[in-house]
Amino acid sequence: MQVISLSLFWTIVIDIAVWFFFHMAISVLCLKLPAAVFKNNAFWSRIYRWEKSGEIWQQLFRVKAWKGRLIDGATLFKRGYQKKSLHGTGREDLEMFAMETKRAELTHWLSIVPAPLFFLWNPPLVGWLMIVYAVAFNLPLIITQRYNRGRIRRMLS
Template identity: 80%
Template sequence: MQVFSFSLFWTIVIDIAAWTFFHLAISALCLRLPLATFQNEAFWSRIYPWEKSGALWDQLFRVKAWKGRLIDGASLFRSGYQKKTLHGTGKEDLQTFAEETERAELTHWLSILPAPLFFLWNPPMVGWLMIVYAVVFNLPFIITQRYNRGRIKKMLS
């Protein structure tokens, strides 16, 4: 339900500013979480047998063909962990990489949550478009993290 009304120009400016704020704030908050937070294999981040160690994601979405084109958000933050390539092939390196994919996945799940707030200052149709944007923008990153983590977990087992 639209509570605030602005001109088209200001609505677009507010939408862009709000998404920028939400993406950066959620990313910064998730970066502050200790890595130990991601060692418990929570239900949302666990790789399930039906995912075939990540292979399912490549079968359904051809992840290998496009994952290299995604921007690694870690490059926006000094303390971010780059996930474009492995940092090593030792067990500890692989475990850290897997945990960082959990952090990235959580970041993208949480980045979808603010979408309903856009109904406060946008007409209903635009509010729904914001929800579609949030899902369409974040889903490739979520899929890629699950794909990579599945492969890493297979290497670790």
């Protein structure tokens, strides 16, 4: 339900600014979370049997064909862990990479959450477009993290 009515110009400016704020704030928040938060096997980060160690994502979405084109958000932050390639093949390296895929996945799940707020100052159609944007932007990144983590878990077992 649109509560605030703005001109088209200001609506676009605010939409861009608010998305930028949420993307950055959620990214910084997740970067500050200690690694221990991601050591668990929470329901949202667990790789399930039906995912076939991540291979389901390759079968459904051909992840290998496009995952290399995605931007790694870690390049924006000094503390970020780049996930474009493995940092090593030792057990500790693989466990660290898997943990960082959980951090990235949580970041992208949380980045979808603010989308309904855009209904407050946008017409309903645009509000729905913001939800579509949030899902369309974040889902490929979530799928990539699950695909990579499934493969790493298979390597570790």
